[in-house]
Amino acid sequence: MLPDNPRFSSGPCAKPPNFNLENLSGAPLGRSHRAAVGKDKLREAIEVTRVILGVPDDYRIGIVPASDTGAMEMAMWNLLGQRPVEILAWESFGAGWITDVVEQLKLDATVRLADYGQIVDLSKVDFDKDVVFTWNGTTSGVRVPNGEVIPVDRQGLTICDATSAAFAMNLPWDRLDATTFSWQKVLGGEAAHGMLILSPRAVERLESYTPDWPLPKIFRLTKGGKLIEGIFEGATINTPSMLAVEDYLQALKWAGSVGGLKGLIARADANTAVLETFFGQNSWIDFLAEDPATRSNTSVCLKFTDPRIKDGAAFANAVAKRLEAEQVAFDIGAYRDAPPGLRIWCGGTVETADLEALMPWISWAFETEIENLAQTA
Numbered sequence: 001m002l003p004d005n006p007r008f009s010s011g012p013c014a015k016p017p018n019f020n021l022e023n024l025s026g027a028p029l030g031r032s033h034r035a036a037v038g039k040d041k042l043r044e045a046i047e048v049t050r051v052i053l054g055v056p057d058d059y060r061i062g063i064v065p066a067s068d069t070g071a072m073e074m075a076m077w078n079l080l081g082q083r084p085v086e087i088l089a090w091e092s093f094g095a096g097w098i099t100d101v102v103e104q105l106k107l108d109a110t111v112r113l114a115d116y117g118q119i120v121d122l123s124k125v126d127f128d129k130d131v132v133f134t135w136n137g138t139t140s141g142v143r144v145p146n147g148e149v150i151p152v153d154r155q156g157l158t159i160c161d162a163t164s165a166a167f168a169m170n171l172p173w174d175r176l177d178a179t180t181f182s183w184q185k186v187l188g189g190e191a192a193h194g195m196l197i198l199s200p201r202a203v204e205r206l207e208s209y210t211p212d213w214p215l216p217k218i219f220r221l222t223k224g225g226k227l228i229e230g231i232f233e234g235a236t237i238n239t240p241s242m243l244a245v246e247d248y249l250q251a252l253k254w255a256g257s258v259g260g261l262k263g264l265i266a267r268a269d270a271n272t273a274v275l276e277t278f279f280g281q282n283s284w285i286d287f288l289a290e291d292p293a294t295r296s297n298t299s300v301c302l303k304f305t306d307p308r309i310k311d312g313a314a315f316a317n318a319v320a321k322r323l324e325a326e327q328v329a330f331d332i333g334a335y336r337d338a339p340p341g342l343r344i345w346c347g348g349t350v351e352t353a354d355l356e357a358l359m360p361w362i363s364w365a366f367e368t369e370i371e372n373l374a375q376t377a
């Protein structure tokens, strides 16, 4: 039996199960995003995001350009430079932020790195410095196990890329100062727009400190030393896609219908449990994440552990290609910089029954490729 929906990509992710282009017919297309009709939609996107994610009332939520990357770079370019920085990475996206901080902003940061499958020792991090990290490493399937290690009374700011975590994991807002995500991940929205969530302390930093590097208009969050409040009320810096906004609103509505954040977490956990059970029954496959406490419930990365496999990348590619050709699973090859294997998205927009249907196909593709190895040996 084929999965009803073979879309297991880690971004853009599967759209909500009730998705239909007709649902977007309420988008105010061909109208100014600054007209009341557009602004109301943008404001609603911010307000519903706040409700579903449980963001405190005194935190600002802004819709910003250039997806999660735009939101993260905006946070780093605006906030960093006032105090020492620590930057943590355990996979490719976190490593990308190191390039920004060390090579572009040229900050003398303390860099903490862990290999794919592992996580840095968070207890060693000095949170009186500004700390930049990725909550869920999308390309390794390793996430922060919980936020308690981040002191509530820290001196530094935490800048957190939560793009594959938001809407699937509990984010402790009192421990996060600048949090970012994009619509194209857990809610299966469209690309192009990012969300930037700022704590009161992050706003205080913005209003009391001006970095000594240039800030292009697309990054500017303050004017005359004051926060541009409009950005956090739906007055975007430049023109957003109202079609993408409508799609995000529909996805939020669906999220509400499955029980909000709690329901989304339960769906992602149930999805991941299907894989965990399968890995438990098959000795040739396992999570890439070593410590169960750090295992992602969205971007689940797996490795083939059969000793007969000599060229891991070729083997995993062949499995992924075979599954795609059968219309069983699209886009499940490991990320290009990650160790060979597969990556199967388990966020809430994926139906558990589709993962259950996928598992026997993984066995089939594995066995077929192992036979191929024997024949070509």
Ligand SMILES: Cc1ncc(COP(=O)(O)O)c(C=O)c1O
Binding pocket: 010, 011, 066, 067, 068, 069, 070, 093, 094, 134, 136, 137, 138, 139, 161, 163, 164, 182, 184, 191, 192
């Ligand atoms: C952890 C993480 N950060 C950043 C990005 C980049 O996101 P975007 O393409 O939405 O800017 C991704 C996308 O996969 C990601 O997983």
